[in-house]
Amino acid sequence: MRPVGRSDQLVVECSGVTRRYVIGGRGSAGSGSEVLALQDVDLEVPAGLLLALAGPSGSGKSTLLALLGALDRPTSGALRVDGVDVATLGRRERRAFRRRRAVSMLPLPADNLLLDLTGRENVVAAGHHRGLLGDVRSRADELLAEMELDAFADRPCALMSGGEQQRIALAASLIGSSAVVLADEPTGALDRAGAATVAAALRGAVERGASIVVATHDPNIEAVADMVVRLDHGRRVL
Numbered sequence: 001m002r003p004v005g006r007s008d009q010l011v012v013e014c015s016g017v018t019r020r021y022v023i024g025g026r027g028s029a030g031s032g033s034e035v036l037a038l039q040d041v042d043l044e045v046p047a048g049l050l051l052a053l054a055g056p057s058g059s060g061k062s063t064l065l066a067l068l069g070a071l072d073r074p075t076s077g078a079l080r081v082d083g084v085d086v087a088t089l090g091r092r093e094r095r096a097f098r099r100r101r102a103v104s105m106l107p108l109p110a111d112n113l114l115l116d117l118t119g120r121e122n123v124v125a126a127g128h129h130r131g132l133l134g135d136v137r138s139r140a141d142e143l144l145a146e147m148e149l150d151a152f153a154d155r156p157c158a159l160m161s162g163g164e165q166q167r168i169a170l171a172a173s174l175i176g177s178s179a180v181v182l183a184d185e186p187t188g189a190l191d192r193a194g195a196a197t198v199a200a201a202l203r204g205a206v207e208r209g210a211s212i213v214v215a216t217h218d219p220n221i222e223a224v225a226d227m228v229v230r231l232d233h234g235r236r237v238l
Helices: 061-068 091-099 119-129 136-146 162-174 192-207 219-224
Strands: 010-023 033-046 050-054 076-081 103-106 180-184 212-215 227-232
Touching: 010 061, 033 061, 033 227, 050 061, 050 192, 050 219, 061 076, 061 180, 061 212, 103 162, 119 136, 119 162, 136 162, 162 180, 162 192, 192 212, 192 219
Parallel strands: 050 212, 050 227, 103 180, 180 212
Antiparallel strands: 010 033, 010 076
């Protein structure tokens, strides 16, 4: 029985998803070596749910997130995100899919925050980048308030702690109502207190209607997740 989200809609559907890479040695120099990053992964994620992708390093978590984010395509298998068959999209179509706000990615803050801007300015900039219409600043302020970030809104991100930056990054990922938010190790560089704060922020975002898939080693994230999927050597084991 699959878990029940906030609707019957599935934001992610994977069937037999496999991803192979060939490393080195192509052409006249040799045939190269094959890496099987994912093998026959089946997965359904209902809307309005927090899913934790767990497993050791090299288990395929980041590869699966890249496929869900339309940054890559599976070698074989069927993959639908927000009802779109992303496995068949070319590079230009995948870029358009990301730009229409079907997915947003939450990497480490240093990768997606402008540290000389304030927290509010970063969230507003993310809204403009996704083509959000209307009063973007008001929506940014709503998100900052929902995540208890009001006190940091006018502070440059360079002067924030890692946990504060990560919550700003989460707010920036949520603006624009993406169908699904993808986060790769959002607590990986944080201390225990910071990790717990970010886990609570993810849980709160889902309670307010977001759909989030997180690749993680963090038991804090697993504890607040609606569903935990474990990968090992590219296979789903739970």
